[in-house]
Amino acid sequence: MSYKYVGKPTPRKEDPKLLTGRAGYIGDVVVPGMLHAAVLRSPHAHARIRSIDASAARALPGVVCVLTGAEALEHIGPMAAFCAEPVPQTAIATEKVRYPGEAVAVVAATDRYIAEDARALIEVDYEVLEPVVDPIAAMGPDAARVHDTLDSNVVFHRSLDFGDVEGDFARSATVVRRSGRWHRMCATPLETAGALASWDPYTGAMTVWSNSNFYNFLPWVFAGILGVPTNRLRLIPCTVGGSFGSKHLIMQVVAIAGALAKATGRPVRYLEDRFDNIAANDNTGPDRHYDAELAFSPEGEMLSLTLKIIDDYGAYFQFAHGQHGNAMAQPTGPYRIGSLRYDVACVLTNKVQQGFFRGAGADPGNFILERLVDAAAEELGIDGAELRRRNFIQPDEFPYKIPTGNVYDSGNYAAVLDRALEIADLKHWKAEQERLRAEGRYLGIGLASCQERTGYNASEWWFLYDNPPLPATSTPESVKLQVDAMGGVLVELGCPLWGNSPETVVSQVIAEEFGIDPAGVAVTYADSTTGAMSAGPGGSRLTIMLSGAARGAARTIRDKMTRIAAHAMEMSPDDVECVDGTFRAKGAPGTSMTMGEVAMRAHLFAHDNPAGESSGLVDTHTYDHPYATPPNADRTDMGAFYPMVSHACHIPIVEVDPETGRVTLLKYYAVNDCGTIMNPPLVEGQIMGGIVQGIGAALMEQYDYRDDGTLGTPSLREYLIPTLNEVPDIVVEHVQTPSPFTEYGVKGAGEGGRLVAPTAIASAVSDALRPLGVFIDELPMTPERIVTAVQAAR
Amino acid sequence: MKPAPFAYLAPRSVDEALAHLAEHGSEARPLAGGQSLVRLMNTRLATPSVLIDINRIGELAAISRENGAVRIGAVARQRACETSPDVRDGVPVFAEAVRQVAHPSVRRRGTAVGSVAFADPSAELPAALLAADGEVVARSSRGERTIAADDFFTGPFTSALAPDELAVALRIPVTAAERTGSAFVEESRRHGELPMCGVAAVVTLDGDGAVAQARIALCGVHRRPIRARDAEAALQSEHPDDELLQAAGALAASAADPVGDCHGSAAFRRHLAAVLTRRALATAISRAEERNA
C-alpha cells in the first residue's frame, strides 16, 4: 500500500513553539494573584506524626496558608486507588508517614522562596518507627506493617497457570534456571510534575492547569479528589516536558494545588522540584526479584516458562498490579512457548510507590526471559541466534495467541534477527573480541530479540483480580475535526503533548484522507470540557489510536463533503472523489469543487444541500481499541488486551573493564519492526531515546534506600541518567510487518527502545565477561556489581 | 529548591573583601564560580547570611609562572587552567585533573581555588594539589600566610582557613621536567560526575631508572584527600615493576578509609584505590621514562 503522506518524513509541527521558548509548560502558566506552593516532606521512612506546629510558618510575611494532612482533608478527598485492597492514601500524610519524602504539610505563599522559608519553620514531632526496607523480610509474619488495614505486607499474591505447565516440565529434557533482579527506577523527565488550581467558591467550579494525562479519560477521578462536581471541573493540559508514563494521573500534585486553592480562595501553583519528583512521584518502575525456569525439549524447543516474582511496590498500591498485567502481554516473548506459570507477590515497603514507567513492567519481563535464553544457549551448547530462530513464532502463525490469552497480530522475527546480524558487522567485532582478549581486555557482543506490545486495553489493570473494583474495558481516543467555511482544517486533540508527535501524526492522516498538505492542518488541544474520551499517550498506543480517530473523523467529514459536492455538481456521490483537496468527478477531473467551495456550501447553504444534511462540517470521532477481548471468568485466558505487537532485535557492542567495572558502549545496532511506519525520523527518535533510557537502566539507574529507610539517591547527582557521553553510535534499521487490526497497519513504537536495550546490554556485558565465568542477572550493572561478580566467579 | 536569604556584597578589591570577612567571619562565604556553593545554598545545606562575590576583583583572575611556581588566582576559571600553558607545562598533574572536573560548561565558571577551598573529599583538584606539593595562599586583614596542601584539608568540606581568611591563590611548585612523569586517573559512575576514587601520582626517576621520589594522593576514599605515604615509601629507591606497583596499590588501599554511598561502598572504593594507584603509577612512570632521553 503506498501513501502520499503516511509514511513520509513530514516536518514536525510541534517544533516551532518548543524551539522558541513558547512551549507553554505548566511552569510557564501565570494567573494573576497566584500563589506558590512548597511541600514539607518526611525525613523518615516510617513514623507516626505526633504533632505539627506551623505557627511560625503561618506568621511569616508572604505566607497565606499552611495545611497539614488533616487540614487538607477539609478541602480534598483521599487519593483514588485502582486496587481492590484497603490501602488508603492521602496526598498529604495524616497520622503516619510511610516513605521518606512523603508530604507532611504544604505551604502557599506569594513566591516559592518564601514558601520554602515558611516550610523550614514548620516543626513536626515524629515517633520514628521501624522501617520496612527489605521486601523479602517484609513478607514475614513478624515484619512491621506498612498499613494497619492489611494483615500482611503482601498486599496481593496470585499464581496462575496458563496451559499444562506441569506436563510440559515433566516431558522436558533440560530446565534452565536463573534468578533475576531488576531494581527500582523512575522516569526522570526533565520537567517535573506540576499543577495550577483556581477555585471559584461561588459556583463551586475549579480550573486546573497541569501536565497530567487522563483529563479526557478519568476526569471524574480528579473531581472526586478535589471535591468538585464532575461537571464543574475544567482540566487544562499544558505542553509536557517528557513523561514516559509518569504523568498519567498526577493525583498528589493536583490534589495539593487544589487543596491550597480552596483553602486560600486564590489560584495556587505547585511545581515539584527535582527532590520532590524523585522522592515522591506517583510512578516508579518495577522493583523485582525473579526466580525463573525455562523448560526445553530434547531438540532445544522451548516448552514452558515459570516466573516466580516478588515485586516491591513501596508504600501504596495506587495502580494495583498494573505493571504485571502489562507484563502478561508478552511474558513468553517472540517464542512458541506453550505454557506459563505467572506467580506474583506484590509486597509493600516504606518506599515511594510504583506506577508506570516506559515499559510498564514488560521491561523486566523481557530481561528475565532473554537472560534465560542466553543461559540456555550456553547450557545447551547452541548459538544464541540459532536457538532463538528455532523457537520463533513463524510468520504464517499470526495472529498468534500466547498462553496468557493475549494475541500477537503479526511479525517476522527471523527477518528482524537476520537483518540485525547482517548490519552488526559481526565478523569485525568477533575479530576485535579475539584480539582484545589476547591483550587481557574484554569486548562483548550482546543479542536480544524482544516484543514491544503496543496499544493497551484497560483490562490489563484489573484482570488479575477476580472481583475488580472497576473492570473498565474502554481505552478510546478522540479527535474533533472541523472544516470551516473557507475550507480551513482544524483538528482538536483529546490527548496532551508528551514529546511525542500527535499534531504531526493527525496532520499526516488528515492530509492523506483529503489529499491536502499536512502543513496546512491546524491542531489544537482540547481540555476536559471540550474533549471526548481519550486515554492519551502511554502504552505505545498513540499513533495507533490517533490514526484511527483522525481517519474516522476525516472520512466522516469527507463523506459529507462528497455528498454535498455531488449534489452541487449534480452527480451521484458514488461518482465523486476527493483528490488533492478537490472534490471532482471520478475519472473526469474537469468538473470539480475546492475544499473551500464545498465547505462554504456546507456551512451556510442548507437549502442547496441534500435533505437531512446538517449545516456545518464538524465531527468528533471516538476510536475504541481495535482488537480487544475480555478475560474469561477463571482467568485461564486474559483475552487479547495488547495485540499490536512490535518487535526488535538489538546488538550492543561493549567493552568491560573487570578491574573497575566500567562498561563502555562501543556501538549499537537495532532492527525494529513497528508495522507501517507513520513518520520514519519520528519513529527513529523514539527508538533512540528509548535505547538511551535503556542504557540508563542497564548501567546506572537505581533508587537506593539505606538500611534506615532513608533515600540515598535524592537528586540527579545520585539518581544518574545517561549523558551524551555514554551514548555510542546507534544504527537503526526497520522491518515493517503491518498490523491487520489498525488503520494503515501501524503499530506503536514509543517504548520499544527501553523494552529491549537493558537486556541486550546485559547480554553484551555477560558475553564480555564470559571468560571470567560471570553471568549477568541483575540490573543496573553498576561498576561495583560487576567487580563483585568478577571476584565471586574466581 | 531556593536559597535562604542573605546580604550580597561585591567588593572591587582584595582589601575590601577582607574587610567584609573580618566583619562577618563565619557568617559570610566568598562566592567565586558558585558551581559548588550555590548548589549547596539552593538546598539550604549552606545558609551564609552574607555572600561576598569576589568575581569583580580583577587581580584574582591571573594565572602566572614565576620563581619556580605556578600561581593560580582565586577567580581563575578551571577552563582557563585547562588551557593555560603555564599550568599544562608547569604542573601537568593539575592540568590533567582539571580536565576531568565536571563538564566544560561548569569549568567555564568554576574556579580552581574555589574547588580546593570547598574541600570536597571526592573532588579531583584537592588531590592533585596534594600530589603536586602545592600550597594555598590565604589572606586576611591580619596578613597573609601560606598553608601547605598537606595541612590544608582537615575534614569533609572543611579546611584550615580561618573564618576571616580568603584563599587568594594556589602556589604550586613547577614539576621537574627531567625524568618526571605524572598522571591523574579516576573512576566515576558517569562522565562528569565526582569520582568514586581518583589518584594523582607524580613520580621522579633517578639516573638508573629507580624511583627517586613519588607523591601519590587519592580522593573519594577518605574524609579528606589523602597522601598514600606508605605506598610512596615502598617505591623509594626501587626499580618499578608490576609486583611493586601492585604492592603500592595495596598500600594505598590500606591508607584509605572510605565512606560508602550509593555510588560505591567503602570496600569497593578501597578496591578502586588499589587498582587506580597501580594504573596511575604505571602511567606516571612510563611518562617519566619518556622524559629520560
Place this chain on the structure above:
Amino acid sequence: MPDKIRIAVTVNGTAHDVLVEPRTLLLDFLRDQLALTGAHAGCEQGACGACTVLVDGEPTRACLMFAAQLDGAEVTTVESLAGPDGTLHPVQRAFTENHGLQCGFCTPGMLLAACALLEHNPHPEPSDVREALSGNLCRCTGYQNIVRSVVAAGAEV
C-alpha cells in the same frame, strides 16, 4: 530583609535597570521578572543544564548564579534566536530538520550551548559537539540527533 541590589543588565539586547533581591536566582529573574520562560528549571542543582543561558557569551547555568551578580552583564536567552516574524535561527532550523528535539524541555539550553560553540568553532566535529554539550541532559532524544543537528548547523554556516 537584606537590601535589594541594583543591576544594570542587558537581556536579549534590551537594557534593564532594576532592583533584585540578593537570593533571586538568575533563572527566576528571567522567568518571573522578565517573563522569559525559555530557560527551564530541571534540577536547580547544576546537574541538568536545562537552565543554560549565555552570560557575556558563555553558557551558564542560570540556577547557579544570582541575578545580583549581573550588573554590567549581557544575557542571551533562547527568545533572542528566532526573528520576530517567526524566521528560525539557523541552529533552530537545523534542530527541526534533524529531529533534534522531542519534548523541548532541554532544547533552549542545547540551542544556546550550540550557539556558543559555533561562535568559537563554526564547523565542529561530532566530538567537539559532544564536549560542548556534555553538561546538558536530555531524556527524550537519545542525543544522537542533537549532535547531528549541531553539526548540520555548522555545515550550513
